[in-house]
Amino acid sequence: MAEAISMADRVIVLTNRPASVKSIHEIKFTLDTKRTPLSSREAPEFKDYFQGIWKELDIHV
Template identity: 50%
Template structure:
């Protein structure tokens, strides 16, 4: 998930099998210069996206 936030513009969360798209998140990390995985992890909004996506993945489906 860290890599998805670091290098993507969008992240899709899938449901259990058969997989359907549960949600799509636009990743908007505002930063100066070239976007690299190491630089994006230091952007303040990175943690916000990490928390949102982790909560999505941590939900237990019946």
């Protein structure tokens, strides 16, 4: 998930089977430098995207 957030322009969350689109997150960072995976992961917005998408996943441990 971290790789998808750091590299993609949007992340699509799917439901359990049969899969359908649960949500679409447009990924936008306010960076002072060129966007790279590393700079994206260091951006303040990264943790908000990560935590928000993580909460949407129906993962039972």
